[in-house]
Amino acid sequence: MQLARVIGNLVSTVKNEALEGRKFLIVQTLNADLSPKGKPLVALDSVGAGVGELVFWCRGKEASFPFKRDSTPTDCTIIGIVDSEKHVFNGE
Amino acid sequence: MQLARVIGNLVSTVKNEALEGRKFLIVQTLNADLSPKGKPLVALDSVGAGVGELVFWCRGKEASFPFKRDSTPTDCTIIGIVDSEKHVFNGE
Amino acid sequence: MQLARVIGNLVSTVKNEALEGRKFLIVQTLNADLSPKGKPLVALDSVGAGVGELVFWCRGKEASFPFKRDSTPTDCTIIGIVDSEKHVFNGE
Amino acid sequence: MQLARVIGNLVSTVKNEALEGRKFLIVQTLNADLSPKGKPLVALDSVGAGVGELVFWCRGKEASFPFKRDSTPTDCTIIGIVDSEKHVFNGE
Amino acid sequence: MQLARVIGNLVSTVKNEALEGRKFLIVQTLNADLSPKGKPLVALDSVGAGVGELVFWCRGKEASFPFKRDSTPTDCTIIGIVDSEKHVFNGE
Structure with a gap:
């Protein structure tokens, strides 16, 4: 799993029907020093996360x-x- | 899932038979600032997307x-x- | 799927038995301008491709x-x- | 599988219920000279590893x-x- | 599949029980000119490969x-x- 920061939402009206009613979040994967690394991803949320929180996906x-x-x-x-x-x- | 821009079509006559009648699009994955990142991919379309649209795959x-x-x-x-x-x- | 150019064959006598009789090709994944990107891969062929052809895998x-x-x-x-x-x- | 060093723990109260009671560790994937490479990952532990140990995941x-x-x-x-x-x- | 050179062995006493009796090898993935690229991986061997051999995984x-x-x-x-x-x- 990867550490990431939630950095935004995504609204999509036209989407695969199995995704109806799901909440999309934009997450930014992080480095060891919690700085951003790589491109942001569109994630489904299964735990009720919000913008700004540190999560793992x-x-x-x-x-x-x-x-x-x-x-x-x-x-x-x-x-x-x-x-x-x-x-x-905790090792640093 | 990843954000991408549809940048072209792809025509293939000789292909695996399970792909007959499917629409292929070329998509370019995007950075946080919606600039291109990485190599383009060949995608199947399940929602009716067209060239120029912002999608996620x-x-x-x-x-x-x-x-x-x-x-x-x-x-x-x-x-x-x-x-x-x-x-x-929306966080930026 | 990814765009690639077929750049060679690979011969392997000692291999997993489920691969007996399969044709191996070496493919080079491509950038948007069809220049090479990343390391070549060993691919199985399901459509009869040959060296020099533009394929997707x-x-x-x-x-x-x-x-x-x-x-x-x-x-x-x-x-x-x-x-x-x-x-x-076609968008460029 | 990839070689990695265990570099920390991760505590998560709000998580998917299938993960209840599991131990999370932060692992850093390694190069050939055992130097760090790439971003750290959140791993589940199935063997009882601890911080500082060399593992593969x-x-x-x-x-x-x-x-x-x-x-x-x-x-x-x-x-x-x-x-x-x-x-x-052993080859070096 | 990817081309790689076998560059070492790995000994692990404490491991998942489904891996008991399996042989682990360290492989280095290769570029088009057979130079090393990326980090080495821990591989299971299904064909009897040894250190120094060119394999695909x-x-x-x-x-x-x-x-x-x-x-x-x-x-x-x-x-x-x-x-x-x-x-x-063979194309070069």
Whole structure:
């Protein structure tokens, strides 16, 4: 799973029907020092995250496990919110 | 899922039979500032997107969910059209 | 799926038995201007492609759909030949 | 699978229910000379690894095999601890 | 699949039980000119490869096809040995 910051929402009216009613968030994957790295992704939210929160997301087929697994096309799902940014890297 | 701009079509006569009658589009994945990033991909379209539109696509096995899942070899499917480019990054 | 140029063959005598009789090709993934990008890959061929042709390939589990799906270990399969290089990017 | 060093823990109270009771570790993927490469990842632990240890992890759907496979959303699971760092590259 | 050179072994006593008795090799993925590219990976061997040989490996769920597919967590399996390095790129 990858650490990311929620940086925005995405509104889509025309979309695959299995995605009706799902909340989309834009997430930015992060480096070890919590700086941005790489391009932002469109994620489905399974835990109630909001803009500004530090989360971790799962990719691939496993990303559809929190939903109706056989019909939801998602490869990026937020599966947890990190409690405290200070706890993330305790070895540094 | 990843944000992308549709930048072209692709015509293929000789192809896997499970792809007969499908529409192929060329998509360019985008950065946070909606500038191009990385190489363009060949995508299947499941929502009726056209050249110039801002879309998001799904990769991996999940990309075949909108189609006959067990026979369509696709790893890049457009699953939604973004309503407004201004709504994408509301945190910036 | 990704655009690529077929740039060579690969001969392998010692290989997984599910790959017996399959044709291997070396493909080079391409940029928007059809210049090479990234490292070449070993692909299985499902459409009869040859050296020099512009093709598109599929990765992941979906890549095994054109074959005996539950026993062929492949993550890169050529699934189509592009008709004309001029048709690829019509927006430029 | 990829070589990585365990560099920290991650605490998450709000998470997908299939992840209840699982231990999260932050891992840093490594180069051939065991220097860090790329961004750190959030991994599930299946072998009892701790901070500082050299491990290897598996990604994709296979990463959920050590757990209840059909309900655990993970794409990064630690599946082994390397015995000795000296044994890793014996060709150099 | 990707071309790689076997560059070492890996010994792991503490590992997922589905990996008991499997041989691990360290492989280095290669460029078109057979120079190293990217970080080395830990691979399972299904064909009897050894250090120094030119091989190709498969990633993702397909990588577990040569083994007990539903219980072996692997995302990198060597599935063939290349006969001759001279035959790889015949277009150059």
